[in-house]
């Protein structure tokens with residue numbers, strides 16, 4: 001693998017990790033809002049229990065994404081900065097409000113409803129804005145003369161809305177599956193049932209929006225749709241993961257007392273589904289970072305810097321992995337945390 | 342205002358906002374660590390209680406520190422895209438490594454806050470230590486990037502192209518050692534004085550129990566000790582930072598001193614304002630020979646004046662005032678902590694410090710934070726008109742996008758809102774968790790282990 005390909009693969013990996021973590025995180029915010037209004041279930045508090053310690057870590061992945069883009073592809077920053085000024089600044093404002101309120105909420109239990117509302121609404125808006133970056137990068141929405149984003153065109157194009165529908169459906173689908181698994185880990189079967197129901201309903205819908213997006217894409221980015229068709233094999237594998245995962249939501253677990261479905265298996269397979277599909281999307285997007293202005297090859301940093309960046313990544317990851325493991329044990333595994341009321 | 346001015350104001354405000362929370366994110370974990378250790382040594386439960394309460398405060402602050410940091414991080418690329426191109430080529434390393442520091446800080450802060458009751462004392466202290474380490478490391482790393490903007494090294498240019506990049510040389514640029522140390526000790530100093538200020542403020546209240554007075558007294562004297570030592574270190578090492586200016590950024594030193602004529606035996610100027618018409622500093626107290634001595638340890642050192650530099654490269658002159666204020670506050674706080682300890686030592690057998698002193702001490706936190714702000718605005722504005730000293734001008738690095746005014750208004754409103762929100766949440770939290778309740782809880786669980 002040559003240098004630019006290695007670097008873009010790493011960036012792809014960070015995008016993917018953030019997409020999954022972000023879906024679960026923002027989705028949990030949404031579900032928490034949805035269910036604190038209906039006080040009869042534990043669903044809201046389960047979502048909150050997961051959210052409290054994890055959002056900070058999720059946020060660092062967003063920063064990691066920006067920083068690695070600057071480090072690996074400095075020549076791309078000008079175009080990115082110009083095109084993403086508006087969605088980027090909006091995301092920053094919403095993210096700030098959300099994070100601040102999340103912490104305020106934890107410290108002061110008053111104003112619960114307002115705070116839940118904020119975290120829920122931003123939990124939908126932020127992912128929507130982030131997803132809208134995809135059609136921008138695929139071309140057709142950047143003014144060729146000024147390099148500024150054509151906001152009006154972006155938000156009147158049906159393609160954008162197809163992307164948005166797909167992104168939001170995926171967010172809610174993934175977070176519902178994850179929270180189903182999390183509730184089962186906490187031995188809370190009635191909450192499990194609630195989230196499983198959402199996952200079952202949303203699953204086919206995500207597939208539908210994905211097909212719709214591919215169909216509409218041709219309006220602005222014919223090149224991308226053609227490249228995507230070349231990646232058929234990956235998409236078939238991805239759909240296969242989806243179908244098996246979806247079926248596993250109906251299988252009976254070995255422990256006869258539990259309700260239908262094996263959420264751990266389902267969530268793992270859905271991650272594989274999105275990994276395969278987004279990998280294929282990434283491959284289809286090559287050689288462009290931003291169509292037609294920037295290619296991966298043309299934006300890569302100098303080899304000396306690249307070498308140092310890669311070395312620092314390896315050292316950093318070696319130090320961090322035990323930290324992540326410890327964190328996971330304390331908050332996603334430890335029964336004392338999962339079972340608190 | 343033109344777009345460049347708006348971009349500068351927007352970015353400067355974002356940083357000025359972030360730095361409040363970031364500095365506390367470095368300073369408070371350090372104080373928490375110290376009080377956890379004092380508890381292990383003395384067995385006095387008041388010190389774990391301090392650690393616990395400051396951690397609560399820090400957890401609230403983190404809710405603003407992290408998103409405001411995310412804002413500056415992303416805004417760098419949005420507002421200064423041409424600058425970030427250069428960063429990516431030459432000085433991407435500290436930004437990259439800083440992320441690992443963020444991860445460590447975020448992971449262990451969550452662990453320390455949300456899992457403290459499930460941790461043994463050793464893992465608890467290890468967690469705060471890692472939080473303090475992560476915060477300190479991120480400050481040092483971001484300072485490496487800023488120091489590089491002041492003294493850029495580690496690359497060459499031919500035909501406007503960057504060549505022969507040496508990432509390590511860029512990282513360890515000439516002003517990095519002094520700047521990194523200065524940022525670190527000044528943050529520790531600020532963390533200590535913020536606590537000292539709050540404790541003094543608490544002690545001014547008339548009606549409170551003996552136990553509370555003792556508690557605040559301990560917090561006050563501990564933080565005055567840490568703050569005193571750190572302000573000494575800050576001043577001593579700030580002197581080293583000044584000598585780096587003398588060698589590498591003579592325009593900045595000249596502007597900081599309002600110094601126009603190149604001369605040996607140059608005087609140090611305190612106060613005064615620059616009169617641009619006359620090209621001199623008016624109304625300043627001048628200490629003969631002192632500037633030459635401070636700049637290079639010799640009275641006959643020649644200090645370059647601004648008249649030797651082209652006028653379009655002159656930094657703005659308010660940096661002279663900022664510099665004076667920073668140094669003045671540092672000196673004042675150093676003296677204040679010494680005086681407080683002497684008075685305390687002489688009144689061993691009586692209760693608290695005298696009220697007049699408490700009144701003064703209650704302002705130290707704000708003063709220290711102001712010194713941080715002045716110091717940063719001094720480095721960034723004193724570098725003008727350059728973004729990367731003698732390589733890239735601020736006007737070249739700015740985005741060509743228009744319509745920044747709207748964002749300026751939005752972001753400023755956001756900062757005001759968050760600032761008020763933070764204060765309200767803090768007050769509400771500590772009002773509803775008074776010290777008495779915490780002592781009752783301690784009595785209910787009297788068996789907490791030490792190591």
Ligand code: HDD
Nearest residue numbers: 520524527576579580582583667668671712713716717720
């Ligand atoms: C509590 C805060 C505080 C205090 C009391 C001081 N400083 Fe400071 N100073 C800072 C906080 C700070 C800072 C905010 O951390 C800066 C901004 C950039 C940097 O590297 O550190 C800074 C920058 C800074 C610079 C500029 C470096 C550059 O632009 O490259 C110099 C020359 C000094 N300081 C010198 C001093 C001296 C001689 C002090 C004597 C008491 C002093 N500082 C007290």
Ligand code: HEM
Nearest residue numbers: 059060063363366406407410411413414443446447476480
């Ligand atoms: C001297 C100046 C600065 C200091 C001492 C400082 C320190 C800190 C600290 C302690 C945090 C909290 C980290 C955490 O808990 O995860 C933080 C967050 C952050 N800072 Fe700063 N910072 C400074 C300036 C900057 C600048 C100029 C940038 C932009 C490049 C920046 C980017 C960030 C980012 C992106 C975060 C959020 C990280 C996260 O998501 O956790 N900081 N900073």
Ligand code: HEM
Nearest residue numbers: 349353356357360483486487717718721722725727728735
């Ligand atoms: C955290 C405390 C900081 C504060 C309060 C601060 C303040 C400011 C201010 C007021 C400006 C506008 C200067 C002017 O136009 O006169 C500015 C510019 C700038 N600062 Fe800083 N700064 C801080 C730290 C940093 C750090 C750590 C970096 C580097 C990573 C940095 C990078 C920049 C850049 C790129 C600009 C715009 C270009 C320029 O004006 O040179 N700043 N900052």
